[in-house]
Amino acid sequence: MAEHSNPSTPERGGNKVILDVNNISLSFGGVKALTDISFNVREHEIRAIIGPNGAGKSSMLNCINGVYTPQQGSITFRGQTFSHMSPRQVAEMGVARTFQNLALFKGMNVIDNIMSGRNLKMKSNLFLQALRIGPAAREEAEHREFVEHIIDFLEIQAFRKTPVGRLPYGLQKRVDLGRALAMEPSVLLLDEPMAGMNVEEKQDMCRFVLEVNEEFATTIVLIEHDMSVVMDISDRVVVLDYGKKIGDGTPDEVRQNPEVISAYLGTSH
């Protein structure tokens, strides 16, 4: 069924598959979180993963960026296939991610949180850093500048040096996004970026997601509860339910899919 249908996305970058998830199964001590999930993500598209609570959406992301290691299955990224990757490897390959329940570094301010997303690109050794001379100092300044562009992009100039803990929820979500963007990812995984936001905050976040997708040509994999949002901005949607894939296709196709309707759209969300 939907699994084999390949809806083409005329408006966004071709059909080149950048990320291919093959028959992933994951379980915690016998409890099955994911069962034989397969789907692919195309260059430059916005790919949504939806499903009721506990459908295994977050677990899926955690498999993709190496936080969990699936018992079975493999993930193909840019043609290379892996059955297990460390988060580091995934990060190095240009996959970034935001978290459902904020995972910011509470002890740091906005700049430092976003700066920490640059760590892969900062090379100077301990001694240079300790003396903060030459490359180390230059590095700090250069990456600070890059971070400032993100701050500007996310319109949080007024909060630069505020400890993230003191920011309202919506802004914290932006910082989380900012930290991910600091990695200049080619694929961006967003775990419920709009959860718990009010209407304006959602609109802003939507705008940012779309702008990221357009301005930086970033491929986006998005988990979201708010159906209207999903249907608006995503090119293709995967539907999970109890760890199984029950639908895959364009928003319209998914809307039609009876299984999906019964499992998800039927229930009030």
Added chain:
Amino acid sequence: MGPFLETLIGGLMSGMLYSLVALGFVLIFKASGVFNFAQGAMVLFAALAMARFAEWFPALLGFDNKVLANVLAFVAAMAVMVAVAWLIERLVLSKLVNQEGITLLMATLGVTYFLDGFGQTLFGSEIYKIDIGLPKDPMFLFDKVFEGGLLVNKEDLYAAVIAAALVIALSAFFQYTSTGRALRAVADDHQAAQSIGIPLNRIWVIVWAVAGFVALVAGMIWGSKLGVQFSLSLVALKALPVVILGGLTSVPGAIIGGLVIGVGEKLSEVFIGPMLGGGIEIWFGYVLVLFVLLVRPQGLFGEKIIDRV
């Protein structure tokens, strides 16, 4: 053969005592997620109380009956320990609910210092004796079996027996009594326990009281063996590796861990020690644990740690 068995038995017996103290740790950790570094201080405090009461009561009430004195002292000390435990729970830990383990550990470290200071201020800081009439003379086992038999210190033997009894009693208590069940429920999931109407605070106080009791018994035994003095509080440091080895959350773990380390350090002391210039029991337990942890981060019997995202 003989020497080996003797050390083995010696080890098992001191291991029993480790288990006893370790049990104190485990109970509290299971129930409230607190790694109670102050256990050692409580042992010292209890022992001091016991020892001094045993001196004071006869003097005050003017009777001269060792047994009576000990019994009264024990009861009084028990009362004191329950009070102390309760205060620790109320004044310190209940203020630190939902903090990370480390914070709680440091808090109990603070408590340790306080108790050490407080105990010695109240009861004095010389070396005191506890004489609960444990026979000091040695005895020989299996002298029929082979030449010379095994030399065993009776005192140690009794101590071990008492300890074992207490350990079993406690395990049973938590296995079969309703309080025990409630406690295990709490250990599994605070929210859930609360939702089915288990009063967390009451449970915690009980657990701390029990811990106090355990401390008292341990203190009493150790005290009668080595005399009551500041160094007594170091038994906690002995018991730490035991707890970790067994896995913080496991009662059987604590028991077995205690025996393993008790035996281990005795054997190593006797058979490896000389090569290294002796005195290695100080660190043997720790280094042993270190290697175990590298293989099993959650200890021998601890529950696996999965961090969710």
Added chain:
Amino acid sequence: MLTTFPRLMLDHAKARPDAAALREKSFGIWQTTTWAQLATLVRHLACGLAEAGLRRDDHVVVVGDNRPRLYATMLAVQSLGAVPIPLYQDAASTEFVFPINNADVGFAVVENQEQVDKLLEIRAQCPLLGRIWFDDPRGLRKYDEPGLASLDALIESGAARAAHDPGFFDAEVAKLQAADVATMFFTSGTTGNPKGVVHTHGSLLDRARAGAKFDKLTAHEEVLAYMPLAWVGQNTFSYAQWLACGYIVNCPESAATITIDLKEVGPTYYFAPPRIFEGLLTSVMIRMEDASRVKKWLFHTCMAVARRVGPARLDGKPVALLDRIKLALGDWAIYGPLRNSMGLSRVRVAYTAGEAIGPDLFTFFRSIGINLKQLYGSTETAVLVCLQPDNAVFADTVGVPIDGVEIKLTATGEILVKSAGLLKEYYKNPVATAEVLSKDGWYHTGDAGFIDATGQLKIIDRAKDIGRIMGGPNDGAMFAPKYVENKLKFFPHIKEAVVFGDKRSTVCAFINIDVEAVGNWAERRNLPYAGYTDLAQKPEVYALIRECIEKVNADLAGDNLLVGSQIHRFLILHKELDADDGEMTRTRKVKRGYINEKYQVLVEALYGGLSEQFIATAVKFEDGRSGSVSATLKLDDAKTFPAMKKAA
């Protein structure tokens, strides 16, 4: 001799190439543009514009916040002998149509997507508008409109032109004469279409320099530019005087960070309309509300001392030793920190202009040692006509005529001005020009006022608004609506006021309460309310406002000129007057006539003596949607007082 803006810019670039000309807070730090860099930028922009086909005397609209590259654009346009027209960046797109068509504008340089969108909206109505350049490309990647390009592209093409035709730019600048037109400002006239006020390099510079001389401005001043360049005031302070003196203009990062930026820059030369100062004071008071008792006590005692002797010290008048000590302590404990937190601790000269400022507000800033002064001037006179000299500052006057200004009063009390700084003309509007500019070179300000005992000019009102009371006890008495409105607005609880009474026997008023101030007031009396309209109709609020009005009446009764202008009846409007609804100008001046028509029924109700009146009004919301507000308004009476003749 008088020169031109581009030449001044080049002179600075030659004299001190590496000195900072402009700073902009962007990407977290203050990015500096030196005079040399600016010169190159202008050169390239000019060449680029020339390439694009800009010719002498063409007009170019410039829309956006204060951005260095927009400043450079103004200079570039001028150096080609063409005329930049700065427009209000917060104006609705429809408001652009008239200026653009009136001045046959073919080119526009704007800040960002927002402005581009607005211009594209009205492209149909503005056939001539061929080319649009934008400074900030964000969000504009996918736009594919004919003639739309980025400023970078323009600069690039200009750089190329400059490369193979190096002499061009300098030649163009050399051609430029002081008498050539420099800039055109569209005054958002209170009635009818806006008029294009044409100024030459000469006129603007003459005033700029006179002002600079008056206040001894140097090249070391720091200025923060956050009002729109379309406002002649900002233009004078951060453009004309900037080039005249060569000081540094700082551009804030964004509207959201202005207070932070102000604090960082700490300008030495400051200029703002009263409402900005009002905002500062309000925030001080509100933040102080939550302070600890001790702090409050300290604050109030110090402020009491300041109010008593602070201004005197600032005016260099003798102050008793004890008070001097108190002030010194206050400086350390309160005034200094206050100035610092408002970003004004380095201010040497500050001006308020645009509208009248409340005496309390004015003295507050004076008393904590900020040299705040008033000035008089208008778009037509290039602002700087009368300024208050240091040490001679009053809340109710606007200063003395400065160098090169002659002032005289007509029989009706209208103020006439003559100076080298007067407008050249109203663009394509000889009639209007003739109305204000007499043959012998006098400009009719349209303001009524007089020179008072201290030799300073005192403004009563717009001459044309000065009306006469007809009938009733005060028949024939003078009616000065603006004067009265201002007196009302000086109360923190009153945001706007509109009074009627010309050719009537009595005076009536519409009031807009200040929802923040009154809101706090209500909360402190735990008076529940749902939004402005509800709050406005609370009887308690009416009582509050009536008090204010009666104070004003008492005050007016003391002034035998204006005793007839006392307010007899009033109402509190159900909605806030808003420029988007055409009730005010962009500079937040109420359009009395328009309001009079729009709310005819209310006016009639007031004079008809009714006690309440239903009204429904269409409104535009922030996001462009429009809806309607309706309510039944209470109409209320206010006590008036008999004229008390005071010994003149």
Added chain:
Amino acid sequence: MLYRENGQFKTSYAADQQIFPIAQDRIGILLLVAFAIIGVPLLADEYLFRAILIPFLILSLAAIGLNILVGYCGQISLGTGAFMAVGAYAAYNFFVRVDGMPVIVAILLGGVCSTLAGVVFGIPSLRIKGLYLAVATLAAQFFFDWAFLRINWFTNNSSSGTVSVADLSLFGIKIDGPLGKYYFCLGFVLVFALLAKNLVRGHIGREWMAMRDMDVAASVIGIRPVYAKLSAFAVSSFIVGVAGALWGFVHLGSWEPAAFNIDRSFQLLFMVIIGGLGSIMGSFFGAAFISVLPIFLSLVLPALGNVFGVTIGTALIAHTELMVFGGLIVFFLIVEPHGLARLWSIGKEKMRLWPFPH
């Protein structure tokens, strides 16, 4: 109140990222350092140097080291004393076995050895967390206590088991008088404090704090737990080791393992808790507090005793000290988990906002 920040705008990132971006702070800290270099020697007497200032400086250094591990990287350690010991004994051996070995080099080499030890005992931190780790570090404590006691080679086979160093000199200048020692330590402390500050505000510092605050998120943005944690252990134990060497060489002169026993570890832990986890400045506060408190008590308590007509013995003072420490730890953990440093920064914020509350 004292802050006048208008006009202090930054035109470069370097200027914006400096340690003390606000001019008034820079002035303040310079004055403080100047006082430490010029003022203190004029005021302090020998007792003050020996009993308070020198120990204070060295302990602050150790606290900085520990704070990097516990406060910045969130890895608990109860074995600090051991790493000090390693530093001290290693330095000692370099100093006495290699003739012509300059003191400074010996001390730094001591730090290097301590680094190695730190990394070795840090390895468990890759597998185990929190409480388990705490116990693992205790292993280091007990192991080294034992090693330096029992393995004579370390003590250069000195019969008594105590080791001692004499006639320290720096570039030919003898460091014997209290003043010399003071300057010697002060030099170390200032330099290392600066280096440490640079590290924690650099990207390695951010990696440490990331591990501390949210390790999963940290690994997802590509931070390697191995590198982050071990580097923290390394840097931390280097500084601690140097402090240990100073403690032995400069403060004690001759010492035995007991000088670095578990109580020392706890004492340092208390310093960072009371001073402020995750704050270099806090390390100084903590050290000052904990090294002055005992002296304070030993002066005040007897006085108090006299007031109430009771004589207060040294034992009681010692016990009160224990109680006060214990009580304070609990107090700070409950009331202000970020210690004195947080109180300091709150005060500073208030000063900047003065007269406004927020």
